[in-house]
Amino acid sequence: MSRDGQMRPARRSVVAGIGASALGLWPIASRAASGAAPDESRGGAAGALRAGSAPAILYEEEPAAPRGKQFAGDVRWRLETRPAASNGPPEITVTAGVAIPERQLTLNATFRRNDDISLPASHTIDLIFTLPSGFVHGGIEDIRGLLMKENEMRVGVALAGSTVKVTTLYFLVGLSATETDRKANMLLLRDRAWFDVPIVYADKRRAILAFSKGPAGESVFAQAFAAWDAKRAPPSSDSR
Numbered sequence: 001m002s003r004d005g006q007m008r009p010a011r012r013s014v015v016a017g018i019g020a021s022a023l024g025l026w027p028i029a030s031r032a033a034s035g036a037a038p039d040e041s042r043g044g045a046a047g048a049l050r051a052g053s054a055p056a057i058l059y060e061e062e063p064a065a066p067r068g069k070q071f072a073g074d075v076r077w078r079l080e081t082r083p084a085a086s087n088g089p090p091e092i093t094v095t096a097g098v099a100i101p102e103r104q105l106t107l108n109a110t111f112r113r114n115d116d117i118s119l120p121a122s123h124t125i126d127l128i129f130t131l132p133s134g135f136v137h138g139g140i141e142d143i144r145g146l147l148m149k150e151n152e153m154r155v156g157v158a159l160a161g162s163t164v165k166v167t168t169l170y171f172l173v174g175l176s177a178t179e180t181d182r183k184a185n186m187l188l189l190r191d192r193a194w195f196d197v198p199i200v201y202a203d204k205r206r207a208i209l210a211f212s213k214g215p216a217g218e219s220v221f222a223q224a225f226a227a228w229d230a231k232r233a234p235p236s237s238d239s240r
Contacts, residue, residue, distance in 0.1 A: 049074045050074055050076070052076060052216060053074035053075060053214070053216075054074060054075050054077070054211065054213060054214025054216065054217060055072070055073075055074060055075070055152070055211070055212050055214070056072075056073040056074050056075045056099070056100065056209070056210065056212065057070055057071070057072055057073065057210045057211075058070070058071040058100045058105065058207060058209050058210075059207060059210065060137075060205065060206075061205050061206045062205075071100050071102045071103050072102070073098060073099050073100035073101060073102075073105075073211075074098075074099060075096050075098045075099075075211040075212065075217070076096070076097045076216070077094065077095070077096055077213070077214070077217040077220045078094075078095050078097070078220065079092070079093075079094055079220040079223050080092070080093045080094075080095060081093075088115065089231065091112060091115075092112075092113070092223075092224050092227040092228065093110050093111060093112045093224070094110070094111040094221060094224045095109065095110045096111075096195075096211060096217070098209065098211050100209070103135075103136075104132035104135075105129065105130070105131055105132075105135075105209075106129065106130045107128070107129050107197070107209060108126070108128045109125060109127050109128075109195075109197075110125065110126040110128075111124075111125050111189075111224070112124055112125075112126075113228040113231065114177075115231070119174075120176075120177045120178075121161070121174035121175055121176070122175050122176070122177045122185065122186075123175045123185075124173065124174050125146060125172070125173040125175070126170070126172055126173075127146075127170070127171040127197065128169060128170050129169040129170075130169065137201035137202060137205055137207075138201060138202030138203050139169075139201065139202040140168070140169060140199055140200070140201060140202065141200045141201060141204070142165065142199075142200040143165070143171040143173075143198065143199060143200075144163070144199075144200065145159065145161065145198065146158070146159050146161075146163075146173050146197060147159065147195070147196035147197075147198070148192035148194070148195060148196075149192055149193075149194045149196060149210075150193060150194070151193060152194060152210060154194075156194070156196040157188060159173075159175055159185045159188060159189070160176040160181035160184065160185055161174050161175040161176050161185070162176075186225075189225075190221070190225060193212060193213050193218075194210055194211065194212050194213070195210065195211050195212075195213075196208050196210050197209040197210075
């Protein structure tokens with residue numbers, strides 16, 4: 001069975017109970033957005049990026065450091081066309097591949113439109129992490145949703161939806177399908193340039209993984225929204 005086939009029951013379980021949930025903002029987000037310049041000694045956002053990538057930063061809570069720790073990384077975006085599950089039109093997905101080298105942490109975030117009308121979710125987002133053995137914080141206990149922000153130093157606005165932990169390193173976000181929430185979420189996804197993923201580590205320390213769309217991300221989201229909107233639009237009637 002394919003990975004998509006294995007994940008469908010989990011996707012169904014998370015979106016089945018989605019409502020208009022609100023996600024709280026954490027003090028660490030406020031500190032990260034305080035306007036302080038990135039810590040150059042830890043290779044902040046100004047650090048070198050791989051060709052074709054956009055910046056990413058991992059902010060970690062640290063009791064001995066009031067502003068926490070910062071670890072620089074980058075993100076690469078791609079648009080994919082995947083075969084439909086049941087003889088339908090191909091599925092268009094957007095994937096962000098985030099890497100934080102100093103922590104040996106990666107995230108693959110896959111955004112897709114939900115076409116199953118029996119499930120109350122407009123879109124789903126698969127968050128799949130990899131960590132090194134002996135990771136300093138032990139693992140990832142929880143993900144507190146997904147936030148959007150205008151730039152690196154702003155506090156994010158939560159996308160309305162629900163998140164479930166599927167496996168140790170796999171979390172699934174379902175975005176609320178109520179019309180008010182859907183419109184607000186789509187506006188944030190279209191217009192905001194940065195994502196925040198709030199993390200609770202196994203040792204209860206908190207972190208935020210922030211990553212930018214950059215030009216490549218803006219381009220693939222524009223293409224994806226064009227395809228998703230075309231699928232959502234009702235067929236035009238012939239008035240003649």
